[in-house]
Structure formats: C-alpha cells, structure tokens
Amino acid sequence: MRTIQMTLDDNLVKAVDRVSKELHTSRSAFTRKALQDALARYKNEQLELKHRRGYEQNPVADDEFSVWEDEQAWGDE
Template identity: 45%
Template sequence: MKTVQMTIDDALLAAVDEAAAVGQETRSAFIRAALQAELKRRRNAALEEEHRQSHLEQPDDDVWHPTRRAWGD
C-alpha cells in the first residue's frame, strides 16, 4: 500500500472525519472506500452508456404487438 499526500479543504476534511468516526473507521479507510465506490460508479456508468449506445445502433427485434397473442387466439 502506498502513502499519498493530498490537499483537501477544511470543511470537507471535517465531514470526512465525522463520517469516519460514525462508521468507527479511520480517515484513510473511509477515503479508500469512498474512492472505490466512485470508481465503481464510474465503471458502471460507462458500461451503461456502452449498452445504451449499442442498443441505439442495433435495437432489439422484440417489438410488442398488441394484436398478437402468445396463447394462439
């Protein structure tokens, strides 16, 4: 594990410290979890956008037809 130095404003640092205390974790653990959550959110957003784009390029053939009935009527 690497140690990094970062700049953070006082209000945000106070909020981080408060949230970490509530969760009974260290500041570093809280920040690691927050960074992991943000990276996951961004990955998911990119995958969702990729899926949306592929659907726009080649939509499904499953079009609902209200006059067709699956049970043969």
C-alpha cells in the same frame, strides 16, 4: 499500500473526520472506500453507456423477443 498526499477543503476534511468517527474507522479507510465506490460507479456508468450506444446502433427488432412468448409459463392458464 501506498501513501499519497491530497489537498482537500477544510470543511470536507471535517465532514470526513466526523463520519469516520461515527463509523469507527480511520480517515484513510473511509477515503479508500469512498474512492472504491466512486470507481465502481464510474465503471457501471461506462458499461451502461456502452450498452445504450449498442442499442442505439442496433435497435431491437419488433419480433426479436416474440419467439420466446410461447415458452413463457406464467401459471395463469
């Protein structure tokens, strides 16, 4: 691991310290988890954007999925 220095607002540090204490963890561990979650959320947003752009460039054809309709077994027949 690596030690870094960050500048944070006093209120943010107090809130992190309060929640870290409630969770029985350290400020560093809490911050690591928050940053990991933020990076994962960013990656997911980028994948969704890529997916959306792909469908904008190549929209679904009206009959694209109809070939599977006869294959579906819903158990209601």
